[in-house]
Amino acid sequence: MLRVAVNCLQAAVTDQIVAVLRRDPDFLVLTGRIVGKPELVILEVDEGDPDQVLSDIRRVAEEAPSAEVFVTASRSDPSLILEVFRCGAKEFLPQPVEDYVLEQALLRFRQRVVRSEEHTSELQSLAYLVCRLLLEK
Numbered sequence: 001m002l003r004v005a006v007n008c009l010q011a012a013v014t015d016q017i018v019a020v021l022r023r024d025p026d027f028l029v030l031t032g033r034i035v036g037k038p039e040l041v042i043l044e045v046d047e048g049d050p051d052q053v054l055s056d057i058r059r060v061a062e063e064a065p066s067a068e069v070f071v072t073a074s075r076s077d078p079s080l081i082l083e084v085f086r087c088g089a090k091e092f093l094p095q096p097v098e099d100y101v102l103e104q105a106l107l108r109f110r111q112r113v114v115r116s117e118e119h120t121s122e123l124q125s126l127a128y129l130v131c132r133l134l135l136e137k
Contacts, residue, residue, distance in 0.1 A: 002113065003037075005030040007056075008044035013072060013095060017042055020102045026110075037064040040109055042093075045073035050080055057087040068109055072097055 004027050008014040014031060021027045030038060041060050045053045050073075057069050071084045072093040081092050090112075091105040 001028045002026055002039045002110070003028045003030055004040040004042065005038040006042045007032070008042065008072065009046055010044065013044055013097065016097055016099075017072075017102065020099050020106075024106070027106075038067055039113065040068050040070065042070045042072065045071060045080065045084075047074060050077075054083055054087050057084065057089055061088050068112070070105060070109075 004021055006014055006017050006021070006029060008017065018029050018031065021029045030036075041064070043053050043056050053071060053073075057071070060067055060069050068091075069089045070091040070093060071089045072095055073080065074095045076092075076094045084092055090109070093101060093105060
């Protein structure tokens, strides 16, 4: 199960994102304050303080380095989008968030998670083999 923290300012945006997430039984939706280490965090840009989302992205990167961040905003300002990606966000979802756009972003997220797990498994297997070879000497 993949934990997804949804931290949006507008209740309608939160409700729409949560509704899409709940269609998939592999997602456990967490709303409100981010607790623990979710695999995905979805944040909304505060139009009154757009720099806050940049700080939030950095905080997620520090506290949960393996988590991905999606950002949503009511306006698609190119400089803000660029800064969001520079801070480490993986997806930008313009508002109103279309279900299909979110579903495709979630699909890409899931594919990255699977590739990461496969890579980790391969590294563990390699480490095991190296240890066995060293012990046999």
